Amino acid sequence: MRNAMGEPQTIVVFGGTSEIALAIVRRLVTPRTSQVVLACRDVDGAERYRETLNAQLAPAAVSLVSYEARSYASHPELVAEIADRVGDLDLVIFAAGVLGRAEQLAVDPVAAAELFEVNTVGGVSTCLAVANRFREQGHGQLVVLSSVAGERVRRANFVYGASKAGLDAFAQGLGDALEGTGASVLIVRPGFVTTRMTEGMEPAPLATDPDSVAEAVAAALSGRKRTIWVPGPLRWLFSVLRHLPGPIWRRLPLK
Amino acid sequence: MERRSLSGWGRTPVSVADVIDADAVDLDRLLAGFGPRGAIARGCGRAYGDAAMNAGGTVLRLADQELVLDDATGLLRVGAGVTIDAILRESVQRGWFIPVSPGTRYVTIGGAIAANVHGKNHHRDGSFGRWVKSITMVLADGSTITVDPDSDPDLWWATIGGMGLTGVVTSAVVEMIPIETSRCLVDTVRANDLDELMAEMERGDERYRYSVAWIDLVARGARLGRGVLTSGDFARREQLEDTDPLRYDPGHLASVPAGMPNLLNRAGIKVFNEAYFRSAPRRRTDEVQPIARFFHPLDAVGNWNRLYGHRGFIQYQFVVPDEQHQVIRRAIERIVMAGRASFLAVLKRFGEADPAMLGFPMPGWTLTLDVPAVPAVLADLVVDLDEMVLEAGGRVYLAKDAVATPEMIRATYPHLERFVAVRDRVDPDRVWNSDLSRRLEL
Numbered sequence: 263m264r265n266a267m268g269e270p271q272t273i274v275v276f277g278g279t280s281e282i283a284l285a286i287v288r289r290l291v292t293p294r295t296s297q298v299v300l301a302c303r304d305v306d307g308a309e310r311y312r313e314t315l316n317a318q319l320a321p322a323a324v325s326l327v328s329y330e331a332r333s334y335a336s337h338p339e340l341v342a343e344i345a346d347r348v349g350d351l352d353l354v355i356f357a358a359g360v361l362g363r364a365e366q367l368a369v370d371p372v373a374a375a376e377l378f379e380v381n382t383v384g385g386v387s388t389c390l391a392v393a394n395r396f397r398e399q400g401h402g403q404l405v406v407l408s409s410v411a412g413e414r415v416r417r418a419n420f421v422y423g424a425s426k427a428g429l430d431a432f433a434q435g436l437g438d439a440l441e442g443t444g445a446s447v448l449i450v451r452p453g454f455v456t457t458r459m460t461e462g463m464e465p466a467p468l469a470t471d472p473d474s475v476a477e478a479v480a481a482a483l484s485g486r487k488r489t490i491w492v493p494g495p496l497r498w499l500f501s502v503l504r505h506l507p508g509p510i511w512r513r514l515p516l517k
Numbered sequence: 518m519e520r521r522s523l524s525g526w527g528r529t530p531v532s533v534a535d536v537i538d539a540d541a542v543d544l545d546r547l548l549a550g551f552g553p554r555g556a557i558a559r560g561c562g563r564a565y566g567d568a569a570m571n572a573g574g575t576v577l578r579l580a581d582q583e584l585v586l587d588d589a590t591g592l593l594r595v596g597a598g599v600t601i602d603a604i605l606r607e608s609v610q611r612g613w614f615i616p617v618s619p620g621t622r623y624v625t626i627g628g629a630i631a632a633n634v635h636g637k638n639h640h641r642d643g644s645f646g647r648w649v650k651s652i653t654m655v656l657a658d659g660s661t662i663t664v665d666p667d668s669d670p671d672l673w674w675a676t677i678g679g680m681g682l683t684g685v686v687t688s689a690v691v692e693m694i695p696i697e698t699s700r701c702l703v704d705t706v707r708a709n710d711l712d713e714l715m716a717e718m719e720r721g722d723e724r725y726r727y728s729v730a731w732i733d734l735v736a737r738g739a740r741l742g743r744g745v746l747t748s749g750d751f752a753r754r755e756q757l758e759d760t761d762p763l764r765y766d767p768g769h770l771a772s773v774p775a776g777m778p779n780l781l782n783r784a785g786i787k788v789f790n791e792a793y794f795r796s797a798p799r800r801r802t803d804e805v806q807p808i809a810r811f812f813h814p815l816d817a818v819g820n821w822n823r824l825y826g827h828r829g830f831i832q833y834q835f836v837v838p839d840e841q842h843q844v845i846r847r848a849i850e851r852i853v854m855a856g857r858a859s860f861l862a863v864l865k866r867f868g869e870a871d872p873a874m875l876g877f878p879m880p881g882w883t884l885t886l887d888v889p890a891v892p893a894v895l896a897d898l899v900v901d902l903d904e905m906v907l908e909a910g911g912r913v914y915l916a917k918d919a920v921a922t923p924e925m926i927r928a929t930y931p932h933l934e935r936f937v938a939v940r941d942r943v944d945p946d947r948v949w950n951s952d953l954s955r956r957l958e959l
């Protein structure tokens with residue numbers, strides 16, 4: 263159960279090695295957090311960081327479980343198993359995602375579909391399984407890592423952008439559907455975040471880092487917000503960009 | 518049945534449950550319909566935290582309003598959903614008072630039993646449970662039984678103070694205390710620092726049946742812990758010149774509208790504390806006060822909990838044993854340092870404990886404070902206070918709690934295992950659950 267300060271006792275991350283998600287978890291764990299479950303596709307790889315994780319997240323017990331976003335049929339069972347192990351899921355973060363190589367995605371049907379399988383399809387099945395559990399338990403907070411890339415899809419990386427647009431629209435609808443159940447959804451739309459996902463890329467304007475995203479998420483959770491942009495001004499920027507006429511939008515030098 | 522968001526009196530995070538208004542006779546039928554999250558009873562929802570909430574499950578409110586007072590013996594047979602307010606409206610004029618009253622009369626008998634509430638007379642009269650003669654309750658298997666302290670001592674002392682986790686109390690027999698008038702004679706002392714206040718309180722133990730101190734949590738330095746002590750007892754008939762000595766008119770509630778901003782901000786609290794302290798007389802004796810003013814001053818404004826704004830607040834109440842009285846000073850220093858002055862800080866003396874397995878009181882000092890639920894301030898404060906309480910061999914009060922950890926409770930409630938054993942016996946499948954029981958692994 264979350265306590266009166268909104269502190270979760272249990273935190274679960276899908277995409278448990280995500281740099282952004284781990285920054286969020288570090289920000290949210292308190293001495294009253296008892297369990298952190300990191301669901302990741304490479305458990306053995308993650309084991310190598312166990313000591314660091316244990317130290318960073320103490321006194322919470324950290325467990326690593328195997329999770330493949332594309333194996334959507336396994337998600338309901340996985341969520342049930344996690345709940346059996348740790349009890350109520352107080353806070354869940356969906357962070358699995360791939361960026362891919364834009365030039366390849368633009369022309370490779372199979373690669374594009376595979377990216378959708380992770381970012382969108384996997385998100386839908388994972389978040390729905392979590393939502394069902396939230397309904398049963400009468401509470402729960404879900405954080406979905408979307409992206410401004412989905413707000414208006416840029417030609418430079420439209421496949422990724424479209425996958426996030428799908429996830430984002432789904433998460434909004436899920437948040438509405440959960441109204442009155444005690445559960446809630448927070449959609450996080452970061453801009454360019456310096457993580458290994460963006461390694462080697464030139465930072466876009468208003469670039470930020472995982473700790474700033476974490477700070478914004480923490481504030482949004484206690485302020486009961488439903489959607490946030492990180493950094494905040496992106497909200498206003500994109501509300502303008504969203505309404506630009508197509509010919510102008512296409513000519514903007516957006517990478 | 519209605520699916521509703523519920524919170525405790527502190528209005529901190531809500532959870533959703535199916536709320537059912539039930540007649541006692543329907544309970545065994547209802548039992549079959551509880552889902553995997555089970556059920557918990559709820560009274561007036563005056564517990565500050567999550568004791569009367571059950572996320573995803575059922576929350577039961579008792580509809581039945583039985584209230585029979587025997588004027589010859591003072592024994593009150595009362596439905597568990599009946600409030601102390603309703604009881605007093607009936608009993609005071611007939612010369613009987615509730616043996617133990619919390620600081621609000623808007624609590625039910627079920628809630629008073631489940632939290633084993635204490636009043637200003639704990640040092641003299643113990644907790645509520647001491648005055649309960651028998652309890653009728655519905656167990657997880659659907660059976661209705663009547664228990665008393667001798668028929669099943671384990672179940673009795675697990676139910677008294679058991680936070681609703683052994684079953685639903687449907688009615689009880691309570692021994693009322695006789696009063697000659699409905700007025701109290703109150704002595705007030707204004708103490709300029711904590712030592713003076715505590716010394717005054719220890720001296721008063723013998724003399725006064727009722728006693729409580731308010732502490733100014735804004736004052737620092739030499740004035741740290743300054744406060745106002747009020748003590749008293751019911752006036753006897755001959756002490757009043759009144760043609761209607763048992764008149765009782767507690768008045769009706771003024772209320773705070775919904776959606777209030779946080780008025781109890783730092784500046785507001787400071788002004789309030791200063792004004793309150795200054796308005797108290799240095800020393801005054803035998804002031805005549807009606808019951809409502811002496812026992813339930815906060816009830817003058819309904820929903821005052823809304824004054825803390827949408828984030829709500831927590832109430833942190835702890836007790837430390839007599840020999841650890843210095844912890845009270847350290848705790849006050851820590852709270853003053855946090856700069857989030859508490860609107861309400863109350864210091865009381867406790868007397869002997871009773872055998873309730875989850876009993877809160879122990880002979881010593883109990884300090885109660887409200888703090889707005891702003892995580893940035895509260896989180897560190899709670900960690901530090903918990904540590905002081907733990908080290909001192911004290912504990913925090915479950916009826917107020919919304920932030921403790923299972924470890925803290927295990928370390929400070931020595932009879933928790935016996936309590937769990939009783940639950941294993943009467944509720945092996947854990948039909949009775951609350952957000953509190955889940956959070957604290959009770």
Ligand SMILES: Cc1cc2nc3c(=O)[nH]c(=O)nc-3n(C[C@H](O)[C@H](O)[C@H](O)COP(=O)(O)OP(=O)(O)OC[C@H]3O[C@@H](n4cnc5c(N)ncnc54)[C@H](O)[C@@H]3O)c2cc1C
Binds near residue numbers: 562579620621636
């Ligand atoms: C302004 C204020 C002042 C207070 N002052 C004091 C004080 O001085 N001393 C003190 O001890 N407490 C005090 N309290 C706390 C309050 O007395 C307790 O929390 C009490 O339990 C509230 O009763 P309720 O009917 O509102 O119960 P709820 O808050 O609805 O429930 C409290 C607990 O009782 C259980 N319960 C309720 N009904 C039943 C039933 N029929 N069968 C089984 N379990 C049941 C619930 O499951 C829950 O665990 C104060 C609270 C407020 C708001």
Ligand SMILES: NC(=O)c1ccc[n+]([C@@H]2O[C@H](COP(=O)([O-])OP(=O)(O)OC[C@H]3O[C@@H](n4cnc5c(N)ncnc54)[C@H](OP(=O)(O)O)[C@@H]3O)[C@@H](O)[C@H]2O)c1
Binds near residue numbers: 277
């Ligand atoms: N970085 C940015 O600029 C940025 C901006 C906006 C939104 N986001 C979104 O934020 C989220 C986290 O990104 P990040 O920056 O923290 O990058 P990251 O560290 O690369 O995190 C991505 C996570 O997704 C996991 N993942 C990838 N494919 C998976 C699969 N098939 N099954 C299960 N897990 C899979 C990765 O696991 P492995 O460790 O096994 O690869 C990794 O844990 C992503 O959804 C991303 O789209 C990022």
